Amino acid sequence: MKVIIAEKPSVARDIAAIVGASNRKDGYLEGNGYCVAWAFGHLVGLAMPQDYGITGFQAENLPILPSEFKLLPRQVKDGKEYKPDPGTMKQLKVIRELFNKCERIVVATDAGREGELIFRYIYSYLECNKPFDRLWISSLTDQAIRKGLENLRPGKEYDNLYGSAKARSQADWIVGINASQALSISAGHGVWSLGRVQTPTLAMICSRYLENKEFKPQTYFQFRLHTAKDEIQFAVISTERYNTKQDADTILERIRSSESVRIVNMETKQGRQEPTLLYDLTTLQKEANSRHGFSADKTLSVAQSLYEAKLISYPRTGSRYISDDVFAEIPALISMLSNHSSFGNYAKTLSEASLNRRSVNDKKVTDHHALIITENTPKDISADQCIIYDMIAARLLEAFSGKCTKENTNVSLDAAGVPFSVKGSVVLIPGWRAVLNAPDDEKGEDDVSTLPFLSNGDVLPINGTDLLEKQTNPRPLHTESSLLSSMETCGKDLTDEAEREAIKESGIGTPATRASIIETLFSREYIIREKKSLVPTNKGLVVYLAVRDKKIADIGMTGEWESALNEIASGEMNADTFHRGIAVYAAQITTELLGSKIEGGNTKESCPCPKCKNGQIVFYPKVAKCNNEDCGLTVFRNKSGKDLTDGQLKDLLTKGKTGIIKGFKSKKNKFFDAAIAFDEAYKTVFEFPPRNKKRK
Known part of the structure; x- marks a missing residue:
């Protein structure tokens, strides 16, 4: 029996249909000598400091550099503690049993750095030693899956890719854990988050914002x-x-x-x-943001859904080129587009003999070729899917057209x-x-x-x-489109397409991770959106001002690490060499950050938290929030159509209630006056002034 392990259930079902595994079991599909199981993304990850016996934030523990990293199943928060996710444990048990019974494994997680890491961490955690082969495909069409299964590659061929993925994972752990703890210790309160790629990205947003605001027009x-x-x-x-x-x-x-x-x-x-080159993921995200206002994360999510619907090739690609064998499929794809409602008539004018070959270059195809459509015709897709599909289809026509x-x-x-x-x-x-x-x-x-x-x-x-x-005008605030460009070119302002292509290997992050990095900054409340612009919050500016002259915010150095990871994947660098460099880097940033200052945790108003007594309430544009993550007391400024001022928030937090505020609006659009107060659970409630009794 062979076990095929996919990254998610939907992909497993597609593969199972091809190999004839139609018998549904709990956690896998079985049949025709195959068992097709699945992960749910990262089922296994690196253990946290407490799993090495390190608890609390103490300067003497830093830097934390495990001699050997431990792997643990995905954790979920239970109160103040983290515990293994029950669903993860159940699926790992299924995979363990299948691995024990099988003769050979076929790795069908996404064909890229993170997909390789997902499988290898599961394989290592389960202490499996069964031989495995790699399914490496660039689309999920039936034809691509069949062809991939006929041409499986030995798993050993992807050891360097795993080495790169593992080095990335451990580097992010070392830098993120040590930098975050060092800054939190330096601040003296709250929990602050820094990261190898996250912090230089925040630095780009904040530096552009301050440059813009401090600009004096002439x-x-x-x-x-x-x-x-x-x-x-x-x-x-x-x-x-x-x-x-x-x-x-x-x-x-x-x-x-x-x-x-x-x-x-x-x-x-x-x-x-x-003609412009075909899309890679970053270029698609930039143009979808500029033309349609899509966030990078939304574009990736929609593209992933089109990939799983077998309508486009693998979306997490960093290449804008295709190989000669893929070029042979292009005339048929163009012919298929002749029925398209918007550019079908144009597609009919393209002849196979005159197709432009600028986007065809075997040497510039990395793990996956550029984004293209597949031979499947879209049916009943959503409006957002239609936008992204049409962008990719139109770009295919443009790329192979004349000058x-x-x-x-x-x-x-x-x-x-x-x-x-x-x-x-x-x-x-x-x-x-x-x-x-x-x-x-x-x-x-x-x-x-x-x-x-x-x-x-x-x-x-x-x-x-x-x-x-x-x-004279300042440089505009970053949008997601311009930020993606800066991440791709390590902050260098390049407009020439050839120059951008030449430097993209030393950018920060990867096409697959840049969207999640930006979303992390939103989730940390370091940045917000104002229309299309990315604007740092008070909290984000505090972090930036504390680290802007530190190595953790050095965009160029982060780009060098990304280049090193690419060299590990290609076999040009040893992972141990990279790891030693990261350890030295972690020691340097830890020393720097322990000596830094965070002035009160904010640059505007703040006050002690009345609920936990330990944290500071930091005032943001839309909320006031305790910086102690275990507390998390949050007060929204807007109450019944009226925004509380800093002074009113301070009264509420220090005295338990505000004075009488005029002009609240009820659900029936009637105005009323009231004070805002806390109840016993620190929820805000209205307190109304006493009514004057009319004299007889």
Whole structure:
């Protein structure tokens, strides 16, 4: 008998259908010489400090560096303690029994670093020594599963991948545990969370936020001049900036008195723009955020559901290329899209002989190729699934289309000794841009679409002038799209696609983990969303200000660790070398953080917690919350349509109730006045003022 172990039940059912295991048992499917079982993600993980006999936060215990890491089943919180999850224990028992009875194991967890870790941790925890093979597939279509089962690879071939996954897991444990405990000890109260990738990511958000808020705009002036030729009107912009209105007004009068503008130089060139590459996960997440407002986590979740529905290839990919053997399938996929309601007519125009091969490169395909659709046609999918599917399908058409050919014109002009310029661009052959009629992202704010036929020396009339008062602008706050770009390029602001591709191997996090890192910052209450922007909370800024000059926040160093993990996966680096480096790093950051200061746990208002007496109540924009996680007293500011001020919150927390507050609104939209008070369980209640009795 062979045991196949998948990452989740839905994938196990798909594989079981192929191998003929149709007999349903408790925790697995059986039949035709196979038992197909499943995990529920990470069933087994690294033990916590208390499992090594280390309890409480004490400086003398740091850094905590286990000589040998222990594995334990997934834990759940039970009061103040963590205990093994009953569902996990039940499934591990099923897997143990199957492993003991089988002759060989087929590993069918997700074909990537984390999927490998999920299986290997289960295998190690159960102390299994049965031989195993690897099912490595990039989609869950029946054809892909059959082909993968016919071409199973020896499990030993993926030992380096496991080494990389294990090194990542242990590094995150060492850095996260030691850094978090060190900062908590330094703060003197509360529990603070830091992480190997989490903290540099927070640093990028906070540094951009502070840079934006502290930016002092500078006013400057430019001129816009209106002219025309052959009845085609257009505007040109002065190339120089003027710092005072007085200087600008003087020069503007000179321009107006000249009455004409002369063309000094004109250049017209044809340019060809290559189609954009296929999506990897990060690029899909960035564009889904920019175009549709999807969070990175939502995009991954929707893409994963499409993968499990057999409609797209493996989503957690870091490659934007496909191999030659996959390219052979592209004509059939394009033909399938000829029935698509939005770009079906375009798909019919693509011929197999003229397909662009820019996205085809065997050497640049990593664990998985770029995101593409499968041969299955979507039916009854949700609106969100439709958006992501259509993005991937449209990108497939764009990637294999011809270049976009444009005619670009640059014109330099002179009016009364003041230089002006204008750019024009005309699309001659839309090529790949015709799929979605994509706007020209290279076009500047003041560029025009069409210009008349112009020649050097032409003298044109001045039909009007405008004085433009402008201000310098700060870099915008991070959105999830821009943050993903910064994580991918280690904080370097790169706009060129080739440069981004070249540096992405040294980014922080991986395509598979970046969404969860951002979500962790939300769950820690370090950041919030304001429309599309990511804004640090008071708590997040406190952490950042405490660590911004420390190694734990060093984006470049985190990127170097990620490169090292890739080298372990490829066999270029020994995992022990990496581990020794992480141990040294942990000792350094522990020393740094133990000497840091957290000023009161906040930068605004705070007060002692009336419930636990140990923590500090920290005031945030929407809530006031105790920083003692065992207490967790939370007071929401908004009560019946009215936000409590810091002063009112302080009265409630220090005196047990506020004064009478006017203007609350009932469910029947009637206004009333009341005080806010705590009941015995520290829940907020209204206390109403006594009514005045009417005199007879």
